[in-house]
Amino acid sequence: MSTTGTRPRTSGAPAPAATVPERRRRRSRGRRFVLVAVLALVWVFPLYWMVVTALSPREDLAAGDVGLVPTTLDGGGFHRALVDFPVLQWTANSAAIAVVAVVITVVVDVLAGYVLAKHRFPGRSVVFFLIIATLMIPIQVLLVPQFDLVAQLGWLNSYWAVIIPRSAEAFGVFLARQYFLSMPDELLEAAQLDGAGQLRTLWSVVLPLSRPLVAVLVVMTFMYRWNEFAWPLVALRDPALYTLPVGLSFLQGQYTTDYPALMAGALVSILPVLVLFAVAQRQFVAGIARSGLK
Amino acid sequence: MSAVATAPRPPVRRRAPDVRRWVTSYVMLAPALVLFGVFVLYPLVGAVRISLTNSSGIGQATFVGLGNYRTLLSDGVFWKAALNTVLLAVVSVPVSVGIGLGLALLLRDRLPGRGLFRALFLAPYVISGVVVAMTGRWIFDENVGIVDRALTGLGLPAPAWQSSAPAAAVSVVLVLLWARTGLVVVLYLSALQGVDGDVLEAAELDGTSPWQRLRFVLWPLMRPTTFFVTVLMVIETFQVFDIVWVMTGGGPAGGTELLVTYAYGQGFSARREGYGSAIGVVVFVVVLVSTVLWWRMQRESEEDA
Numbered sequence: 001m002s003t004t005g006t007r008p009r010t011s012g013a014p015a016p017a018a019t020v021p022e023r024r025r026r027r028s029r030g031r032r033f034v035l036v037a038v039l040a041l042v043w044v045f046p047l048y049w050m051v052v053t054a055l056s057p058r059e060d061l062a063a064g065d066v067g068l069v070p071t072t073l074d075g076g077g078f079h080r081a082l083v084d085f086p087v088l089q090w091t092a093n094s095a096a097i098a099v100v101a102v103v104i105t106v107v108v109d110v111l112a113g114y115v116l117a118k119h120r121f122p123g124r125s126v127v128f129f130l131i132i133a134t135l136m137i138p139i140q141v142l143l144v145p146q147f148d149l150v151a152q153l154g155w156l157n158s159y160w161a162v163i164i165p166r167s168a169e170a171f172g173v174f175l176a177r178q179y180f181l182s183m184p185d186e187l188l189e190a191a192q193l194d195g196a197g198q199l200r201t202l203w204s205v206v207l208p209l210s211r212p213l214v215a216v217l218v219v220m221t222f223m224y225r226w227n228e229f230a231w232p233l234v235a236l237r238d239p240a241l242y243t244l245p246v247g248l249s250f251l252q253g254q255y256t257t258d259y260p261a262l263m264a265g266a267l268v269s270i271l272p273v274l275v276l277f278a279v280a281q282r283q284f285v286a287g288i289a290r291s292g293l294k
Numbered sequence: 295m296s297a298v299a300t301a302p303r304p305p306v307r308r309r310a311p312d313v314r315r316w317v318t319s320y321v322m323l324a325p326a327l328v329l330f331g332v333f334v335l336y337p338l339v340g341a342v343r344i345s346l347t348n349s350s351g352i353g354q355a356t357f358v359g360l361g362n363y364r365t366l367l368s369d370g371v372f373w374k375a376a377l378n379t380v381l382l383a384v385v386s387v388p389v390s391v392g393i394g395l396g397l398a399l400l401l402r403d404r405l406p407g408r409g410l411f412r413a414l415f416l417a418p419y420v421i422s423g424v425v426v427a428m429t430g431r432w433i434f435d436e437n438v439g440i441v442d443r444a445l446t447g448l449g450l451p452a453p454a455w456q457s458s459a460p461a462a463a464v465s466v467v468l469v470l471l472w473a474r475t476g477l478v479v480v481l482y483l484s485a486l487q488g489v490d491g492d493v494l495e496a497a498e499l500d501g502t503s504p505w506q507r508l509r510f511v512l513w514p515l516m517r518p519t520t521f522f523v524t525v526l527m528v529i530e531t532f533q534v535f536d537i538v539w540v541m542t543g544g545g546p547a548g549g550t551e552l553l554v555t556y557a558y559g560q561g562f563s564a565r566r567e568g569y570g571s572a573i574g575v576v577v578f579v580v581v582l583v584s585t586v587l588w589w590r591m592q593r594e595s596e597e598d599a
Contacts, residue, residue, distance in 0.1 A: 064438035
């Protein structure tokens with residue numbers, strides 16, 4: 001959008017300047033549109049097929065009878081997912097875990113990212129390197145010792161087992177640090193000359209300027225916790241506490257997979273993240289851009 | 295790096311307040327340090343310890359020194375999983391970067407429905423690996439899946455996505471591309487926003503072709519983004535778990551086995567915790583060392599430029 005802002009907008013009568021390059025640009029826009037639209041169709045197809053599957057009768061699917069445009073719609077899949085299978089319970093579990101985790105993680109990441117970007121103190125680069133290095137640890141290697149640790153703490157089979165061990169997010173700390181690096185030092189010095197303490201500066205000067213960053217952290221953390229699989233699979237043994245991905249993965253394993261119910265559950269599970277992204281998309285992209293990930 | 299020496303400032307009075315400020319810094323860092331220390335670094339040390347034993351998760355474990363690591367060297371499945379992991383990175387990362395950059399370029403300028411398209415390409419990225427895998431498994435079902443039905447309908451051969459190892463690998467790559475390319479698009483779009491339009495316009499006025507502008511103007515400007523995206527995706531590729539575990543379970547016949555699925559399978563299903571941990575430790579060390587080396591190389595080549 002910003003790329004077109006510089007050019008003076010000519011409306012009404014065709015300006016004499018709108019000549020060959022302008023026409024060429026318009027023609028290439030048509031070609032671009034067709035190309036993007038074709039790719040978009042390919043991209044959206046799996047989502048479309050999830051919807052079709054969720055709304056088709058089970059027997060028709062098993063017989064390979066459902067066409068690209070289905071003729072019979074059937075609410076059975078959603079009914080079984082929501083009534084026969086505890087999809088709503090799993091959704092509630094996922095929501096509780098994700099919301100609490102977002103609150104903790106955003107606070108921890110912002111504090112750490114701010115200090116690493118704007119404070120000078122001995123050990124800063126070591127701390128930063130250690131945090132970044134944790135990004136490269138495959139989660140599978142931590143599962144056993146983490147399980148033992150959480151068991152010793154008595155957290156097994158509780159939401160905390162899933163929330164706390166993941167509540168410092170290295171990628172979030174990295175994003176926050178990058179974002180704060182782009183913030184002018186003079187601003188912070190001015191606040192401190194006015195006698196504001198560190199926390200006060202962060203709270204009343206830095207944070208109001210960090211909405212895109214907070215948006216990115218909220219969206220990313222929510223998404224990570226909502227979608228997480230391996231650790232909740234290990235940490236939660238009680239089916240009543242399962243999160244959506246864990247529960248759905250067990251649904252798939254059952255005898256012959258009930259695909260309409262499975263896809264209905266899957267759709268229920270992706271709706272909240274899709275809505276969150278749609279709402280926060282602008283801030284999200286701005287936050288990514290400002291964090292200097294380019 | 296951001297600490298650019300600026301214009302002379304009035305000398306700040308220093309009354310040795312530094313130690314107090316360091317304490318403040320560490321107090322503010324404390325939550326992160328405690329969480330990373332207790333729940334990531336301490337378990338990592340624990341994993342290394344377990345990898346030196348024959349622990350099965352039940353009963354007493356015996357110390358076996360580097361025995362597990364020695365076993366790895368002659369374990370055919372481990373090397374196959376390693377090869378599969380590297381191949382996956384070599385194939386899927388460049389393709390994802392290529393498609394992502396292409397889409398970002400297509401979506402950069404004004405286009406009807408641009409916002410919708412952007413959201414649409416990003417959508418798969420926000421879906422959980424489990425759901426992506428279930429959907430992939432269903433679409434590529436070799437009996438009643440829509441892909442094979444469509445191929446048959448067109449008179450084309452229908453691959454056995456579940457029973458043939460190469461076909462299974464192809465389906466995993468396709469699903470991964472679908473799931474991950476959206477983030478690449480967003481990262482390139484935000485980088486393209488920072489490109490000075492005048493540079494491109496000047497190049498256009500000089501009579502360059504779009505391809506030349508991409509090759510000689512945009513591509514060099516995008517280098518830091520390309521580097522960052524590539525590193526991120528290679529690291530992620532070494533950690534791809536959910537999608538493969540749920541979609542193929544590493545099968546058929548180890549055809550889609552990756553290092554982390556093998557580590558998990560050994561540690562949990564086969565109850566060889568020591569061995570599984572050894573595989574995980576190796577993955578961590580390899581990824582860490584190669585990322586650091588790569589970062590260094592990149593910095594040096596940037597300084598040469």
